[in-house]
Amino acid sequence: MDHNIYLIGLNHRSAGVDVRERYALTNIEEFESGLLELGVREVMALSTCNRVEILIVCAPEITQTNILEYWAKRCCGSVTELEPNTYCHDGLNAVKHLFRVACSLDSMIVGEPQILGQLKDSYRKAVEAGAARVIINRMLHKSFFVAKRVRTETSIASSAVSISYAAVELAKKIFGELEGQRAMLIGAGEMAELAATHLLNSGVEQISIANRTYSRAEDLAKCMGGKAVAFENLYDHLVETDIIISSTGAPHAVISAKEMRKVIKKRKYRPMFFIDIAVPRDIDPDVNGLDNVYLYDIDDLKDVVEENKSQREDEAVKANSIVEFETLSFGNWINSLDLQPTIVDLFNRSEHVAQQELAKTLKRLGDVDAKTHKALETMAMSIGKKLLHEPVAFLKRRTAEEGKADKFVDLARRMFNLDNETIPADAHCGRKKNRNLED
Amino acid sequence: MTLFELFQYVIIALYLAGTVCFFIGSLKNNKSLGKLGNLVAVCGFALHTLDLLLAVTMYRGTVLSGGYFYFSLLGWSFILVYFGLWWKLRSTFFALTASPLALLLFLVSLASQSLKVTLPAHLSGLFIGLHIGTIFVSIALMAMAAGAGVAFIYLNNKIKTKANLTGIEKEMPSLNTFDNVNHWSIIIGFPLYTLSLASGFLWARAAFSKMFSWDPKEIVTLVVWFLFAFLFHQRIMVGWRGKKPAILVIIVFAITMFSLWGINFFVPTHHSFKV
Numbered sequence: 001m002d003h004n005i006y007l008i009g010l011n012h013r014s015a016g017v018d019v020r021e022r023y024a025l026t027n028i029e030e031f032e033s034g035l036l037e038l039g040v041r042e043v044m045a046l047s048t049c050n051r052v053e054i055l056i057v058c059a060p061e062i063t064q065t066n067i068l069e070y071w072a073k074r075c076c077g078s079v080t081e082l083e084p085n086t087y088c089h090d091g092l093n094a095v096k097h098l099f100r101v102a103c104s105l106d107s108m109i110v111g112e113p114q115i116l117g118q119l120k121d122s123y124r125k126a127v128e129a130g131a132a133r134v135i136i137n138r139m140l141h142k143s144f145f146v147a148k149r150v151r152t153e154t155s156i157a158s159s160a161v162s163i164s165y166a167a168v169e170l171a172k173k174i175f176g177e178l179e180g181q182r183a184m185l186i187g188a189g190e191m192a193e194l195a196a197t198h199l200l201n202s203g204v205e206q207i208s209i210a211n212r213t214y215s216r217a218e219d220l221a222k223c224m225g226g227k228a229v230a231f232e233n234l235y236d237h238l239v240e241t242d243i244i245i246s247s248t249g250a251p252h253a254v255i256s257a258k259e260m261r262k263v264i265k266k267r268k269y270r271p272m273f274f275i276d277i278a279v280p281r282d283i284d285p286d287v288n289g290l291d292n293v294y295l296y297d298i299d300d301l302k303d304v305v306e307e308n309k310s311q312r313e314d315e316a317v318k319a320n321s322i323v324e325f326e327t328l329s330f331g332n333w334i335n336s337l338d339l340q341p342t343i344v345d346l347f348n349r350s351e352h353v354a355q356q357e358l359a360k361t362l363k364r365l366g367d368v369d370a371k372t373h374k375a376l377e378t379m380a381m382s383i384g385k386k387l388l389h390e391p392v393a394f395l396k397r398r399t400a401e402e403g404k405a406d407k408f409v410d411l412a413r414r415m416f417n418l419d420n421e422t423i424p425a426d427a428h429c430g431r432k433k434n435r436n437l438e439d
Numbered sequence: 440m441t442l443f444e445l446f447q448y449v450i451i452a453l454y455l456a457g458t459v460c461f462f463i464g465s466l467k468n469n470k471s472l473g474k475l476g477n478l479v480a481v482c483g484f485a486l487h488t489l490d491l492l493l494a495v496t497m498y499r500g501t502v503l504s505g506g507y508f509y510f511s512l513l514g515w516s517f518i519l520v521y522f523g524l525w526w527k528l529r530s531t532f533f534a535l536t537a538s539p540l541a542l543l544l545f546l547v548s549l550a551s552q553s554l555k556v557t558l559p560a561h562l563s564g565l566f567i568g569l570h571i572g573t574i575f576v577s578i579a580l581m582a583m584a585a586g587a588g589v590a591f592i593y594l595n596n597k598i599k600t601k602a603n604l605t606g607i608e609k610e611m612p613s614l615n616t617f618d619n620v621n622h623w624s625i626i627i628g629f630p631l632y633t634l635s636l637a638s639g640f641l642w643a644r645a646a647f648s649k650m651f652s653w654d655p656k657e658i659v660t661l662v663v664w665f666l667f668a669f670l671f672h673q674r675i676m677v678g679w680r681g682k683k684p685a686i687l688v689i690i691v692f693a694i695t696m697f698s699l700w701g702i703n704f705f706v707p708t709h710h711s712f713k714v
Binding site for chain 1: 594598599601604611612613614615616678679680681682683
């Protein structure tokens with residue numbers, strides 16, 4: 001193989017939020033076209049709040065360090081800062097990672113559906129910019145297929161998989177639909193962000209963020225599409241807030257039952273739901289004693305989640321084995337992009353068809369002597385070979401001229417269906433619309 | 440078997456089938472059973488409506504003094520109010536209160552064919568619709584609110600004590616939904632109740648030439664009205680929500696039921712059902 005596949009990126013596990021913010025990609029199109037100028041063959045970049053993934057197909061001359069340098073330069077950072085926070089997968093590991101991302105197995109909230117949409121968006125942009133070609137096209141299509149398989153064959157997307165899921169379920173039990181409800185984060189941390197994302201996904205109307213450091217609140221608000229709130233006016237804002245997720249590092253209670261009594265009266269007793277995931281706790285436990293106020297702390301939610309834990313593990317195992325299987329099958333396809341195996345496959349296919357037809361004809365003819373048998377067989381085989389002569393010559397010529405002919409080899413494999421794929425009826429929906437882009 | 444009897448058996452069968460669908464559907468968390476229950480209840484309700492209309496048109500003179508008619512009408516109002524709630528909230532949960540009560544009332548109505556009520560003759564046609572229609576719908580609303588109140592208190596307690604929600608609890612409507620039922624029942628129920636009382640007193644003045652005759656039923660009803668008015672005020676003006684109005688509406692409904700079953704049957708009153 002004369003090309004390398006790299007997936008370089010960072011996510012919520014490899015990098016802290018400040019690094020994620022600094023190295024997020026703001027202009028994906030420019031980023032991709034810059035990489036193409038650098039000499040990579042194909043590229044697709046994905047950048048969200050929680051992750052950056054850069055998928056690259058390039059000649060062996062280009063190394064991971066080149067890519068990291070380019071990335072750091074574009075974000076006005078340095079490789080020494082960026083490198084320890086990133087991961088780099090190559091070959092099939094890159095493919096596997098991409099599949100895991102698409103299936104949301106790599107997400108903060110395992111099974112959350114948003115990432116697939118974001119991936120599709122990025123792919124569309126890469127196609128529009130002409131940055132995605134044979135391999136990335138195939139890889140992304142395959143990843144959407146894998147994601148669909150995981151979603152239908154496992155219940156990873158539907159089971160209660162995390163504390164924030166449990167929190168959202170409880171909120172629904174209290175408020176019914178979450179549309180129109182307002183949520184607030186007090187303090188910021190990984191867990192709180194996670195729960196907030198989940199709330200937003202479930203339709204919460206607005207999210208506000210209160211933090212002792214106002215600028216940090218503003219940063220987070222920008223990232224989540226919410227609004228920052230001054231910590232001093234906390235109680236005033238509580239009057240307008242229905243769901244509160246608290247996770248400050250304060251050593252004592254931030255919200256007292258006495259003040260809450262006033263707040264709830266001002267709210268005309270509309271219900272409130274507090275989720276306190278801080279240790280030590282931020283919210284006075286007596287708050288739970290007030291009518292129409294519900295307080296859950298981290299331990300209460302853990303209990304709720306516990307019962308689903310074993311089920312979740314089973315589902316994750318199932319999903320991972322689907323990903324493994326599909327990664328291997330993708331590997332087979334990549335290898336077949338070399339010319340030689342494709343020629344072998346083509347001749348095998350023609351021989352197979354010839355043998356089948358020969359068997360049918362012999363059956364119809366009844367008893368024939370050995371000579372006729374031999375003549376028929378020779379004829380069937382040579383028709384197959386003669387037919388393939390020109391296409392194979394074409395593929396060889398192209399390979400000799402351009403050094404490689406991925407595109408045509410792939411085309412030949414698809415035309416003759418050498419990978420024995422079943423093609424779904426809706427496979428080409430929307431192709432007309434995107435035709436100009438794909439060419 | 441007369442047409443009426445046939446009607447009644449079919450209505451009973453439909454209400455029974457509907458009730459069974461609703462209960463099993465809720466227990467097994469089966470939405471299509473709930474839908475089937477709705478369908479069956481709609482059929483039962485349509486027949487019930489027809490039955491009431493026929494009774495009114497065919498036995499014009501006697502029907503209004505037959506106790507069975509009122510029970511049947513009350514049962515009908517329950518289903519009517521349930522459909523109203525369903526239209527608003529799309530939850531079959533409230534059928535668990537409405538459909539067994541409607542079935543029970545319809546059965547009672549059949550068992551009480553011989554009951555007679557005394558109607559003062561004056562202006563009876565004008566007031567009966569106003570007095571009876573409004574009170575029955577408001578009782579049905581109260582019943583729904585009381586059912587929602589019980590469910591609210593139960594679920595509220597579960598959530599407050601952080602118990603794991605299992606089975607039917609997971610599928611119950613939200614606390615907010617129960618509170619909404621309470622809200623709408625009071626908003627609509629209280630004015631209707633007031634209207635019923637006012638028309639009753641006016642009717643009494645026309646018929647007995649005095650508004651208030653210290654009749655036991657009148658006293659209890661007035662007590663209920665005061666409680667209801669208090670609830671209405673607290674809910675609208677003070678903004679009560681959740682547990683307190685839930686408890687109060689259960690009390691109001693309990694007194695009303697006591698007044699319906701206890702007083703109408705056993706205490707001498709001019710609302711009495713005489714056997």
